[in-house]
Amino acid sequence: MSHVFPRHCHATLPTAVGGEGCYLIDQDGKRYFDGSGGAAVSCLGHSNPRVTEAIKAQADRLAFAHTGFFTSEPAEALADLLVANAPGDLDRVYFVSGGSEAVEAAIKLARQYHVERGEPERRHLIARRQSYHGNTLGALSAGGNALRRAQFAPILVEMSHIAPCYEYAERAADETPEAYGQRVANELEAEILRLGPNSVMAFIAEPVVGATLGAVPAVPGYFKRVREICDQYGVLLILDEVMCGMGRTGTLFAHEAEGISPDIVCIAKGLGAGYQPIGAMLCTDAIYRTLADGSGLFQHGHTYLGHPMATAAGLAVVQELLERDLVSQVKARGEYLAKALAARFGDHPHVGDLRGRGLFRGVEIVADRDTKRPFDPAFGVAGKIKKAAFAEGLICYPMPGTRDGKHGDHILLAPPFIATEAELDQLVAMLGRAVEAIPRV
Ligand code: PMP
Numbered sequence: 001m002s003h004v005f006p007r008h009c010h011a012t013l014p015t016a017v018g019g020e021g022c023y024l025i026d027q028d029g030k031r032y033f034d035g036s037g038g039a040a041v042s043c044l045g046h047s048n049p050r051v052t053e054a055i056k057a058q059a060d061r062l063a064f065a066h067t068g069f070f071t072s073e074p075a076e077a078l079a080d081l082l083v084a085n086a087p088g089d090l091d092r093v094y095f096v097s098g099g100s101e102a103v104e105a106a107i108k109l110a111r112q113y114h115v116e117r118g119e120p121e122r123r124h125l126i127a128r129r130q131s132y133h134g135n136t137l138g139a140l141s142a143g144g145n146a147l148r149r150a151q152f153a154p155i156l157v158e159m160s161h162i163a164p165c166y167e168y169a170e171r172a173a174d175e176t177p178e179a180y181g182q183r184v185a186n187e188l189e190a191e192i193l194r195l196g197p198n199s200v201m202a203f204i205a206e207p208v209v210g211a212t213l214g215a216v217p218a219v220p221g222y223f224k225r226v227r228e229i230c231d232q233y234g235v236l237l238i239l240d241e242v243m244c245g246m247g248r249t250g251t252l253f254a255h256e257a258e259g260i261s262p263d264i265v266c267i268a269k270g271l272g273a274g275y276q277p278i279g280a281m282l283c284t285d286a287i288y289r290t291l292a293d294g295s296g297l298f299q300h301g302h303t304y305l306g307h308p309m310a311t312a313a314g315l316a317v318v319q320e321l322l323e324r325d326l327v328s329q330v331k332a333r334g335e336y337l338a339k340a341l342a343a344r345f346g347d348h349p350h351v352g353d354l355r356g357r358g359l360f361r362g363v364e365i366v367a368d369r370d371t372k373r374p375f376d377p378a379f380g381v382a383g384k385i386k387k388a389a390f391a392e393g394l395i396c397y398p399m400p401g402t403r404d405g406k407h408g409d410h411i412l413l414a415p416p417f418i419a420t421e422a423e424l425d426q427l428v429a430m431l432g433r434a435v436e437a438i439p440r441v
Helices: 049-061 073-085 099-116 137-142 146-155 177-195 222-233 254-258 285-292 308-323 326-345 381-392 421-436
Strands: 016-020 023-026 031-033 090-096 124-128 160-162 200-205 236-240 264-267 279-284 351-357 360-365 397-399 409-413
Touching: 031 421, 049 308, 073 090, 073 279, 073 308, 090 099, 090 285, 090 308, 099 137, 099 200, 099 236, 099 264, 099 279, 099 285, 124 177, 137 146, 160 177, 177 200, 177 222, 200 222, 222 236, 222 254, 279 285, 308 326, 326 351, 326 360, 326 421, 360 381, 360 421, 381 397, 381 409, 381 421, 409 421
Parallel strands: 124 160, 124 200, 200 236, 236 264
Antiparallel strands: 016 023, 023 031, 090 279, 264 279, 351 360, 360 409, 397 409
16 A cells, blocks of 8 residues: 555556656656646756756755755855846745745735835735636635635635636637737726725736646737736736746746736746756845835745755756757747647647647647537546546646636646657647547537
């Protein structure tokens, strides 16, 4: 009997014993192409020697020093590198151990910032439906994924949820993408006015929605309008780039494509690339100064903040991304993958939409392509594709649709940035065979 408590309690999982480039290897020597990088984590693939050497060297030198007493060389160097490459005025970096922690820190920083500015009445956070911000209670409260929230709803913090920007499913037929973007962005203003303009502390959104919608970018102009509204009402803009950041969409920070500057950004997965658990929250100097010149203490923290081995891994990851210009490679390979997916699935009766940016791609599975009608959620089509793909030797990330049957299932693809064109062809071929395993309805 295994004493590990697996998330899927009845699953019999293979044991991962090795990783090489884009592949994971199980106990029987079977190789799996990591087509989703786990969950958009393994951007450098597996066994990157620079990163593993950096971790070993840091372990030999200094494994841990509590941030209540010390800073550390890798944390300082990684913060410098992130700030030097971050757009806008994101000048301060707070290191945590993962995405949920980064979101919790962002929410609490937004609150403390307003308190220290003398506006303690600002307490509401507005988020979007069909978003995911993590599984800790604060982050889960912010997230709008009905399935993940359902049984915990009575113990969540009350937060507002407005519409996501989900063009495929929600733009009206007679609406231009621009008009649609303005309409859904304006829901933010309406909600701020409903709550009381001086009572809202922040708005949080994923620039490209990952785990609930499957690589959905906003339409042009949406985030510009969101920024305007936030500025008008003194509301902080928090962008959750835990999944879509760190080069995944073809720019180091996903919001670079939107031409806006957020107040706070959360990053995680690609920052450690799976080599160490690490996340970070970046904020403007203005926010930092408000605390620094006020109480002088961010009233928040965890034991493993800025862990030297995690920040050493993050430093090596970001150095690899920058020095090998892997972010440009993501753009080129992303276009290649998009074309290959369009060629394979462009007229497939059960593929309703192909979307995404860079090496962050979503495949929406529908029962009827003309009406966009999803499969019955009870059929679990994404789970079936995941299983068939896994048998083929492909790891892809399945996402169930909403239980109201309004939005269908998706498959998320987020292969390592080092994947070759031939490997991406292989990914598409394996996914194609897995999708063919769905009975035509
Ligand atoms: N935000 C987003 C956008 C995510 O995709 C995730 C993880 N899927 C999280 C937050 C939570 O990150 P973690 O699982 O590292 O806590």
